[in-house]
Amino acid sequence: MKQYRFFGWELADCAPVSGEYPGIGSPKQLYDALLHIWCAETCAPRMRESWSPDNPTLGQCSVTAFLVQDIFGGRVFGILRPGGNYHCYNVIGDRKFDLTSEQFGGETLCYDGNPEQFREVHFAKAEKRQRYEQLCAALKAYCSAQRKEASMRILTAYFSAGGVTKLVAQRLAKAVGAEEFEIVPQEPYTEADIKWVNPLARCNREKIGKKDVPFVGAVENIRDYDLILLGFPIWYYGAPNIVATFLKQHDLSGKRIGLFATSGGSDIGKTGEKLKQFLGEGAEIVGAKLFAPDTDAETLAAWAEMLGKSE
Numbered sequence: 001m002k003q004y005r006f007f008g009w010e011l012a013d014c015a016p017v018s019g020e021y022p023g024i025g026s027p028k029q030l031y032d033a034l035l036h037i038w039c040a041e042t043c044a045p046r047m048r049e050s051w052s053p054d055n056p057t058l059g060q061c062s063v064t065a066f067l068v069q070d071i072f073g074g075r076v077f078g079i080l081r082p083g084g085n086y087h088c089y090n091v092i093g094d095r096k097f098d099l100t101s102e103q104f105g106g107e108t109l110c111y112d113g114n115p116e117q118f119r120e121v122h123f124a125k126a127e128k129r130q131r132y133e134q135l136c137a138a139l140k141a142y143c144s145a146q147r148k149e150a151s152m153r154i155l156t157a158y159f160s161a162g163g164v165t166k167l168v169a170q171r172l173a174k175a176v177g178a179e180e181f182e183i184v185p186q187e188p189y190t191e192a193d194i195k196w197v198n199p200l201a202r203c204n205r206e207k208i209g210k211k212d213v214p215f216v217g218a219v220e221n222i223r224d225y226d227l228i229l230l231g232f233p234i235w236y237y238g239a240p241n242i243v244a245t246f247l248k249q250h251d252l253s254g255k256r257i258g259l260f261a262t263s264g265g266s267d268i269g270k271t272g273e274k275l276k277q278f279l280g281e282g283a284e285i286v287g288a289k290l291f292a293p294d295t296d297a298e299t300l301a302a303w304a305e306m307l308g309k310s311e
């Protein structure tokens with residue numbers, strides 16, 4: 001059995017009374033989800049400066065306890081703290097638990113004889129109500145992303161000559177739980193090969209000759225993927241020839257494809273239009289986006305999630 005450290009965790013396994021948050025089947029599962037969601041913005045303003053991912057439950061008690069009540073019913077009680085604020089926790093039947101108790105470290109709180117807390121009173125403060133609404137919205141988004149991820153298989157296939165696109169592709173794959181395939185040229189590009197200022201460089205010869213560029217291996221089970229995220233550096237305002245070669249050699253009919261790229265400044269432009277001719281029947285490019293090399297995982301995941309949802 002997985003061990004938790006919040007007060008009352010041993011009995012925090014009651015069933016939800018609301019179906020609003022699919023996938024949240026017990027307070028313990030809610031706690032696991034909230035670990036991804038609690039943040040400085042959902043923390044009480046007076047403690048916000050001290051909030052950190054190492055102490056995620058800090059300042060989250062009332063908004064969390066009322067969210068627990070939404071999902072699992074029961075009542076919310078409060079322990080009077082020095083300074084006059086109440087620390088909120090939940091009571092459901094004969095079960096008492098406190099998802100945010102860890103913020104008090106080793107201190108033992110008394111969970112008996114405390115006054116009941118009411119949302120009308122707590123949410124009279126607009127600031128607190130907003131934090132609660134933010135927590136609810138973030139949990140809904142989390143539940144829907146989890147369900148999508150569980151049912152959707154994503155492949156991130158990418159070509160990268162200098163490593164910039166590779167970093168973005170790997171961050172993206174990790175953020176969405178995608179499998180990775182690196183499109184590696186059979187004959188690796190040397191620095192001289194991609195020196196486009198030299199008219200005789202390999203990259204220019206390939207471009208002008210519209211040459212295919214053989215790559216190592218293949219994605220064997222491409223039919224199993226629901227969404228294919230295809231990444232590359234922008235070369236000559238479009239995708240390098242090796243990307244077209246990759247598309248020609250895989251049957252992507254019926255697939256949803258998202259294109260992503262890095263560049264020296266050009267946008268992704270009409271790259272998708274140009275690649276369409278190499279796609280199978282019914283394959284659809286559902287998005288195309290240029291990313292800065294330092295784009296964070298959250299932004300990348302949000303983009304992929306949007307592609308997964310788009311009609």
Ligand SMILES: Cc1cc2nc3c(=O)[nH]c(=O)nc-3n(C[C@H](O)[C@H](O)[C@H](O)COP(=O)(O)O)c2cc1C
Binds near residue numbers: 196
């Ligand atoms: C042959 C070649 C052509 C390029 N053409 C363009 C271009 O048209 N527009 C642009 O903004 N950057 C262009 N770049 C720059 C790359 O898109 C950019 O440096 C990219 O981030 C490199 O990614 P990588 O490290 O994954 O290969 C070109 C680079 C090379 C080598």
